[in-house]
Amino acid sequence: MRRLVAIMFLMAGLACAETSWFFAPEGQKDAPVSVNFRKNALDGIFSQAKIDWNADGLYIFRERGDSLRLIVVAKGGEAVLYQKPSQKESRWRKPEAYLREREGLMGYKDFEKCMERFTLDSASYDEIEGLPLADYPVITPTKADSANAFHYEVNTLQMPLYLGYKKEGERVQYFAFRDFRVDSQKLTYPLDTIEQGLKKLDVLLFNRRAARCE
C-alpha cells in the first residue's frame, strides 16, 4: 500500500503538467488535531447522545462552509448521522461570536432532530469498508507556483473537507482531505481513481441529511 501511495504521489506530480492544479500532500500529522476540533464540537453539542468515540468503526466528518456532519459506521453496517445545527453568526464577520454561539449549542436539547440512525446493506458496507481512506495521501489543491500558493483561483472553500479516523482495536488511522473535484477539471490517474472513492462516500453516506435539524 505504501508503494501504491508513493506511486500515487509520483503520478500526481506527473499529472500536474496536464492539470491546472498541483495536488500537494498535506502533513498527515495535522489530521488528529483537525479531527479533534470537530470531535470536540460535536461531542459538546450531542453530549446528551453520548457519542462513543472509541468503538471500532469508521468516523467520518464532512464539512463545507458552516455545515458539519459526522457519520459513524460501526462494524456490521449500523450507522448514525450527526448534524451540527446551523448557526446565525458568520464565522467571517464575527468569528468570536460564532464560537460563542457554538458554545451555546453545547448540550443541545433538540439533538434528536439532528441525528439519524440507518443501516448499510452488506454490499454498501463492504464498499465503504473497502475505501482506503486512511491510506490516501492527504490532498489539497494548491497553485503550482508555491510562492502564491494561497491565491487560489478556484474557491477551495466550496470544496468539502472529509476527515476522521478508522478504529480497529488499538489501531487508529486518521485521514483528512478535500474533495478536490472541480467540474471543469479533467482528472488524470491516479486522481480519477480517488474521485470514484469520493463518489461512493457521497452516494452511500453523505447524501443523507437530518431533515428536521435547524
Place this chain on the structure above:
Amino acid sequence: MRMRILLLLITLSLASCYVLLPRTNIRDGFTPARGLLTSENVKLQFFWELGVVVRTNENLYLRDGYGNKDLLIGAIDGTNAKNRTQPMNLCGDIGVSIEPSKEGTFDAKCVWRIDGWHDVNKIDYLVDEAFFRAVFTKVIGKELHIYYSGDSLLETPDPAVVQRKLTPEESKKIHAEFEERSVGTPAHGTFINEMIFPLDMPVYTITYHRNVKDFKGYEPLELDASELPLEHFDLP
C-alpha cells in the same frame, strides 16, 4: 529625437504609477513607513477551527493629505477604482471593514481564509503584512514555529506559547531554510525570535502595540455616519 522624448514620457508615466500606487495600497500592514493608514494596535488572530484569520488594526490614523480619506473610502467601496477588483486587494481575501470602536476611534478588520497549519507560506505572508517582519513558519511535530525579525511580538504572553531568542547558529540555519523555500529571495530582516504554538490551541493571537507619538504626518481617522458602513466582503 522625437522617439526618445516619447520613450522618456512613457517611462515617466509608468514610473509615476509606481509612485502613486503606495498611496492607495492600504495592505501595507498599516505602518507609518508607508501606506495610507497606520494603527496604534495590531492584533492578528488565527481561528484554526474555522479556517479564518482576522487582523484588527485598532485606533486608525490616516496620513495627512488632501483627498486621502476619499482615497481610502474609494479603495474599500471601489468608487475610485478604475479596476473594480481593487477592494479585494487591499487586505483580506474575504473582506475588509472599518468600524467605529467603543472609544470613539476607528478599527479596521481584514479577513482571510486559511486551510490549516500546513499553509506556511500564507502564515508567513500574514504575519509579515501585519507586523512588518521577515517571517518563516514551520510545523515541527505537534507545534507551529514562527521565526521572525525585529523586536518581540506577543506583548501579553500566553503561558502555552513559548517565546525565545535564537542563537546565532539557529538564526543562520533558519535563514538558509527560508532562502531554500523562497527560492533565493532574501529575507527583509534577520530571524532572531521564535514563537512556538501548540497545534491544538484553537485560536492563536499575536498582538503589537505602537506609540501614537511616533505617528508623524498622521491624524486620527474620522468617519461620520454617512460614510458608514465602510466595508467590502466577498463571502464564500
